[in-house]
Amino acid sequence: MQNTTKTICSITASLFVLTTLAACNKAPEKKERPPAPVTVIEIKPTDVPFSKEMIGETAGYRDVEVRSRVNGILLKRTYVEGQNVQAGQVLFEIDPEPYKAILDQAKGVLSQAASNLDKARADKDRITPLFKENAVSRKDFDDANAAYNAAVASHDAAQASVRQAALNLEYTKVTAPISGMTSKLAQSEGSLISANGESGKLTTITQYNPLYVNFSYSEQDRQELESAQRSGSVALNASGNFPAKLKLADGSVYPVTGQVNFSDNRVDTTTGTIRARAIFKNEKGELLPGQFVRITLDLGTLKNAISIPARAVVQSQADFLVMTVDKDNKVVPKPVTIRPSTDGQVIISKGLSAGDKVITEGQMKAPPGSTVKPMIASAPAASK
Structure with missing residues (x-):
């Protein structure tokens, strides 16, 4: 009996050990991950501003070369390089002494011509009544009239010479033809200036206010815009009145809104683009000619467009998703065709439909095919 009891206890102990080992070797149950929370917006087509961004280059409203009209030695410069000057301000002085001498000589010739004219007039006045009384011959009368006419012509020529000499003397003071900013001096003081050729160029004046921004758009852009207008999907601003905004190289936005004031009527055969220009006020001189900027044109309104935040778009190589x-809260990637817009929004031209729910936040936690917990966010209102 005692042996039987020991045997039963031994078997019981062995079963306990086996049960414990089996429990230790049992794999833990796999827990399912809860659906990741994501923010979505429901697509609702609406009218949005239609804009186009391009690269532009600033240019002066007017660039005028300041040139000498007479030859001579450049005596001095009377302005500070790179500073604003006013129209009519004296910028340079060329040695005036040779032109003073020429003017004095012309005045002397004029005095002599005036004396000859007085004598010829007196001779004509004396001989005219004598000719009427047949006291002098026809030849003497004709000679007196011819001498008078020649004296008049000589006097007129002498007067013209005086005016020319006075004008040349005035040209020895080179003045600013327009108001604006001067560039670097082209000729130093003491140089021999010639009215012809490059030595006659003294400086350049640029009018900065207003300022032009030159840009180009493709022939395809023009055709697509005209097609969209005909189909009614785009409503352009009345009379082609396109406001323009500038973004500078540092990313800042120029505070003044400009206006497109020129678009060429032909396509450049070398580039396939059409030249255009916008004009901006530049009263503070913040813009300088030659700057590269991004110009955004407000073309009108895009009808029934699908606009989503740019952060909702994922780029996969050359495609956008x-x-x-x-409806089962599963993530489905969709390829789309986008059109850049403004204020952090993009326009979807293909790939989405009304009622689609687009993830705007939490994409990293929502791989394709996974189940998510969507939270609806209201779509941003389109800016007017």
Whole structure:
């Protein structure tokens, strides 16, 4: 009996050990991950501003070369390089002494011509009544009239010479033809200046206010815009009145809104683009000619457009994708065609439809095919 009891206890102990080992070797149960929370917006087509961004280059409203009209030695410069000057301000002085001498000589010739004219007039006045009384011959009368006419012509020529000499003397003081900013001096003081050729160029004046921004758009852009206008999907601003905004190289936005004031009527055969220009006020001189800027044109309104935040678009190599949520809350990627817009928004021209739910936040936690917990966010209102 005692042996039987020991045997039963031994078997019981062995079963306990086996049960414990089996429990230790049992794999833990796999827990399912809860659906990741994501923010989505529901697509609702609406009218949005239609804009186009391009690269432009600033240019002066007027660039005028200041040139000498007479030859001579450049005596002095009377302005500070790179500073603003006013129209009519004296900028340079060329040695006036040779032109003073020429003017004095011309005045002397004029005095002599005036004396000859007085004598010829007196001779004509004396001989005219004598000719009427047949006291002098026809030849003497004709000679007196011819001498008078020649004296008049000589006097007129002498007067013209005086005016020319006075004008040349005035040209020895080179003045600013327009108001604006001067560039670097082209000729130093003491140089021999010639009215012809490059030595006659003294400086350049640029009018900065207003300022032009030159840019180009493609022939394809023009055709697509005209097609969209005909189909009614785009409503352009009345009379082609296109406001323009500038973004500078540092990313800042120029505070003044400009206006497109020129578009060429032909396509450049070398580039396939059409030249255009906008004009901006530049009263503080913040813009300088030759700057590269980004110019955004406000063309009008895009009808029934699909606009989503730019952060919702994922780029995969050369394609663009957006992550959508289907009726079972599963993530479905959709390829889209985008058109840049403003204020952090992009326009979807292909790939999405009204009612689609697009993930705008939490894409990293929502791989394709996974189940998510969508939270609806209201779409941003389109800016007017």
